[in-house]
Amino acid sequence: MxxxxxxxxxxxxxxxxxxxxxxxxxxxxxxxxxxxxxxxxxxxxxxxxxxxxxxxxxxxxxxxxxxxxxxxxxxxxxxSKEQHAHVVCEKCKKIEDVVLNTTALMSEAQSKSHFQINSSAFVFSGICSECSK
Ligand SMILES: [Zn+2]
Ligand SMILES: [Zn+2]
Structure with missing residues (x-):
C-alpha cells in the first residue's frame, strides 16, 4: 500500500x-x-x-x-474501510473486524424510533478462539 x-x-x-x-x-x-x-x-x-x-x-x-x-x-x-462491526475478547482484549449486514436492524431501529438513522456501531464481546482453548 x-x-x-x-x-x-x-x-x-x-x-x-x-x-x-x-x-x-x-x-x-x-x-x-x-x-x-x-x-x-x-x-x-x-x-x-x-x-x-x-x-x-x-x-x-x-x-x-x-x-x-x-x-x-x-x-x-x-x-476507514467498509462498514463493519467489532468483536472484542474479554480475556486478551484482542479486537477484530466482522463484516455484518446491519441493513435490517437499521431499518427496524428507524421504524421503531421514527428517527432517520444515518449510522450504527456494533461491538460484541466474548472469548476469542485462542483464549477458549
Ligand atoms: Zn482472547
Ligand atoms: Zn475495525
Missing part, C-alpha cells in the same frame, strides 16, 4: 509522522492512543503525545481514520 498516495487522496499533508501512523494502523488493524504512542516513539524519539493527537485529529476530520469506541476500554483507531 502506498501511504503517501493514500494521504494525498484524502487531502492530507504528507509528513513522515503521518505516514508512520498510517503504517502502524495498517499493520496492527486497531490501536489505542497509548499503543500508537509507544510504537511512534521507537521511530521518532522526540515525538509528543500532543503531536500524535494533533495528527490523529486531522486525519479523523478527513474521515481517513476512524475512532472505534469500545465499552469500558480505551477507544481504538483504525483506517
Amino acid at each position: 502506498n501511504y503517501v498516495d493514500l494521504l494525498k487522496r484524502y487531502n492530507l499533508k504528507v509528513t513522515p509522522q503521518r505516514v508512520a501512523i498510517v503504517q502502524e494502523l495498517n499493520d496492527y488493524g486497531h490501536l489505542n492512543i497509548d499503543q500508537l504512542y509507544n510504537k511512534m516513539v521507537n521511530k521518532f524519539p522526540t515525538i509528543s503525545l500532543a503531536t500524535i493527537y494533533k495528527n490523529m485529529n486531522a486525519m479523523i476530520e478527513k474521515l481517513f481514520i476512524q475512532e472505534v469506541k469500545i465499552p469500558n476500554e480505551k477507544s481504538v483507531y483504525e483506517l
Whole structure:
C-alpha cells in the first residue's frame, strides 16, 4: 500500500509522522492512543503525545481514520474501510473486524424510533478462539 498516495487522496499533508501512523494502523488493524504512542516513539524519539493527537485529529476530520469506541476500554483507531462491526475478547482484549449486514436492524431501529438513522456501531464481546482453548 502506498501511504503517501493514500494521504494525498484524502487531502492530507504528507509528513513522515503521518505516514508512520498510517503504517502502524495498517499493520496492527486497531490501536489505542497509548499503543500508537509507544510504537511512534521507537521511530521518532522526540515525538509528543500532543503531536500524535494533533495528527490523529486531522486525519479523523478527513474521515481517513476512524475512532472505534469500545465499552469500558480505551477507544481504538483504525483506517476507514467498509462498514463493519467489532468483536472484542474479554480475556486478551484482542479486537477484530466482522463484516455484518446491519441493513435490517437499521431499518427496524428507524421504524421503531421514527428517527432517520444515518449510522450504527456494533461491538460484541466474548472469548476469542485462542483464549477458549
Ligand atoms: Zn482472547
Ligand atoms: Zn475495525
